[in-house]
Amino acid sequence: xxxxxxxxxxxxxxxxxxxxxxxxxxxxxxxxxxxxxxxxxxxxxxxxxxxxxxxxxxxxxxxxxxxxxxxxxxxxxxxxxxxxxxxxxxxxxxxxxxxxxxxxxxxxxxxxxxxxxxxxxxxxxxxxxxxxxxxxxxxxxxxxxxxxxxxxxxxxxxxxxxxxxxxxxxxxxxxxxxxxxxxxxxxxxxxxxxxxxxxxxxxxxxxxxxxxxxxxxxxxxxxxxxxxxxxxxxxxxxxxxxxxxxxxxxxxxxxxxxxxxx
Amino acid sequence: xxxxxxxxxxxxxxxxxxxxxxxxxxxxxxxxxxxxxxxxxxxxxxxxxxxxxxxxxxxxxxxxxxxxxxxxxxxxxxxxxxxxxxxxxxxxxxxxxxxxxxxxxxxxxxxxxxxxxxxxxxxxxxxxxxxxxxxxxxxxxxxxxxxxxxxxxxxxxxxxxxxxxxxxxxxxxxxxxxxxxxxxxxxxxxxxxxxxxxxxxxxxxxxxxxxxxxxxxxxxxxxxxxxxxxxxxxxxxxxxxxxxxxxxxxxxxxxxxxxxxxxxxxxxxxxxxxxxxxxxxxxxxxxxxxxxxxxxxxxxxxxxxxxxxxxxxxxxxxxxxxxxxxxxxxxxxxxxxxxxxxxxxxxxxx
Numbered sequence: 001x002x003x004x005x006x007x008x009x010x011x012x013x014x015x016x017x018x019x020x021x022x023x024x025x026x027x028x029x030x031x032x033x034x035x036x037x038x039x040x041x042x043x044x045x046x047x048x049x050x051x052x053x054x055x056x057x058x059x060x061x062x063x064x065x066x067x068x069x070x071x072x073x074x075x076x077x078x079x080x081x082x083x084x085x086x087x088x089x090x091x092x093x094x095x096x097x098x099x100x101x102x103x104x105x106x107x108x109x110x111x112x113x114x115x116x117x118x119x120x121x122x123x124x125x126x127x128x129x130x131x132x133x134x135x136x137x138x139x140x141x142x143x144x145x146x147x148x149x150x151x152x153x154x155x156x157x158x159x160x161x162x163x164x165x166x167x168x169x170x171x172x173x174x175x176x177x178x179x180x181x182x183x184x185x186x187x188x189x190x191x192x193x194x195x196x197x198x199x200x201x202x203x204x205x206x207x208x209x210x211x212x213x214x215x216x217x218x219x220x221x222x223x224x225x226x227x228x229x230x231x232x233x234x235x236x237x238x239x240x241x242x243x244x245x246x247x248x249x250x251x252x253x254x255x256x257x258x259x260x261x262x
Numbered sequence: 263x264x265x266x267x268x269x270x271x272x273x274x275x276x277x278x279x280x281x282x283x284x285x286x287x288x289x290x291x292x293x294x295x296x297x298x299x300x301x302x303x304x305x306x307x308x309x310x311x312x313x314x315x316x317x318x319x320x321x322x323x324x325x326x327x328x329x330x331x332x333x334x335x336x337x338x339x340x341x342x343x344x345x346x347x348x349x350x351x352x353x354x355x356x357x358x359x360x361x362x363x364x365x366x367x368x369x370x371x372x373x374x375x376x377x378x379x380x381x382x383x384x385x386x387x388x389x390x391x392x393x394x395x396x397x398x399x400x401x402x403x404x405x406x407x408x409x410x411x412x413x414x415x416x417x418x419x420x421x422x423x424x425x426x427x428x429x430x431x432x433x434x435x436x437x438x439x440x441x442x443x444x445x446x447x448x449x450x451x452x453x454x455x456x457x458x459x460x461x462x463x464x465x466x467x468x469x470x471x472x473x474x475x476x477x478x479x480x481x482x483x484x485x486x487x488x489x490x491x492x493x494x495x496x497x498x499x500x501x502x503x504x505x506x507x508x509x510x511x512x513x514x515x516x517x518x519x520x521x522x523x524x525x526x527x528x529x530x531x532x533x534x535x536x537x538x539x540x541x542x543x544x545x546x547x548x549x550x551x552x553x554x555x556x557x558x559x560x561x562x563x564x565x566x567x568x569x570x571x572x573x574x575x576x577x578x579x580x581x582x583x584x585x586x587x588x589x590x591x592x593x594x595x596x597x598x599x600x601x602x603x604x605x606x607x608x609x610x611x612x
Binding site: 161168 | 309337342345366
């Protein structure tokens with residue numbers, strides 16, 4: 001046990017304010033939830049569909065972030081050149097851009113008449129607009145930077161001497177990466193996956209702009225909330241509550257793995 | 263069959279230039295003050311650094327031929343390393359750490375683990391620790407595991423970077439004895455970076471001394487004791503050491519003069535063993551050539567003797583019996599007569 005860092009008690013007042021800021025919107029949601037009709041709303045096909053699509057797409061986006069983002073993070077962590085700096089800016093850009101701008105940009109690149117969208121559809125038969133693949137692409141685009149930066153930070157924090165020790169034991173670069181670097185990187189990988197997944201789950205702007213709002217194909221939970229707000233505010237509240245509960249449940253279930261006790 | 267190193271390394275402001283050879287079955291200690299370039303040399307031998315000049319060869323095979331030559335990466339060198347803080351892989355069990363080298367060379371898991379068990383037994387790590395995480399080991403146990411891991415990979419040369427530095431004093435003597443036995447059992451060249459003269463003396467056949475990146479002296483211990491090549495070496499072996507100018511059988515050490523049995527002239531290093539320094543309550547009869555009065559600064563009792571530190575223009579350490587301390591009334595603040603026979607002074611040109 002490390003001794004706890006002491007903070008002046010006066011700090012607890014703004015800290016309590018911060019907690020209230022996070023808590024009050026949730027209380028608001030619960031306050032206006034139509035509890036008697038909750039079951040009917042939750043069982044409706046639209047809700048089940050949107051929830052399933054959200055979970056699928058966010059998981060797929062997190063996986064894509066892992067497969068493409070890990071090599072990118074490894075490359076970023078390995079150098080300090082101008083190219084590295086430029087690529088880091090490029091990777092960070094989606095974190096700063098408004099998602100709706102991301103959606104427009106994605107459309108111009110991967111849309112039917114986009115830069116590579118047309119050829120991709122002609123050669124591979126993959127179309128993004130109004131397809132679930134488009135949702136995954138949009139979510140990965142906004143979520144991957146969180147994964148890449150988290151994992152790059154993790155890689156830079158690793159003691160490179162362990163890899164050196166493995167090399168003196170006869171391990172080539174691949175074996176060192178697989179057996180020494182990756183296991184030591186596991187906490188950063190888990191944290192990166194978690195933030196990427198969370199970002200993907202909440203993605204709205206890029207998805208609706210790029211992939212459209214098509215029930216069963218591209219209408220994820222945030223889009224369903226937005227759609228319901230216009231027709232049935234009660235349904236929107238129920239959907240929002242559901243999204244809060246699902247997110248909180250996942251965070252709670254994984255709390256030990258993602259944030260091990262210090 | 264040996265390791266031949268001629269190393270030039272540029273590390274920031276420090277340029278390391280050292281050439282030495284280590285025969286199979288011989289242990290050489292690299293000694294020197296902090297920042298002298300010992301660990302950099304070791305890293306160059308292991309292939310973790312590329313030399314900026316020179317050449318490293320093991321058993322006739324060139325491992326590093328300089329900037330324009332061949333370079334064998336660490337995984338292709340068969341050079342085992344025991345790192346200073348062991349660097350056991352934190353996410354693998356003790357057993358898998360030791361099996362790692364064999365697994366890297368393509369041995370299957372069961373065979374590698376069986377061999378690893380054998381090595382752990384040999385270095386004295388009980389089976390109860392084999393499945394433990396390295397973080398749960400004591401410093402001494404971690405050192406044994408690190409040695410087993412390096413030896414299990416069947417290297418042709420073994421490098422050890424301050425192997426006993428991370429071990430507490432109580433375990434050190436026993437571990438040093440064990441390490442000596444394991445080194446003796448390893449057939450190839452053995453190189454050890456030592457910060458501590460005791461480790462070097464206990465483990466090495468020969469010493470290579472680096473200072474500021476330069477090799478200042480190499481040889482067996484008795485040679486270094488007889489003719490220390492620098493102040494660092496003299497301090498290391500516990501001798502009194504003065505830099506001065508020699509002319510006409512006298513050395514001028516910052517104003518104080520010492521009569522020496524030497525006809526050298528120019529800059530010299532004068533050393534004298536503390537046992538050769540005699541202390542007297544009254545001015546002694548006879549004619550010791552070097553005689554002066556000095557204040558006692560400190561008396562340090564050692565087993566069976568005492569070291570008396572004396573101040574004045576020529577600070578010197580004398581070693582006397584505990585009985586003499588009482589008889590001469592040696593205590594800080596007292597003054598005593600100091601005599602050194604000229605023949606006990608060793609003069610080395612600088």
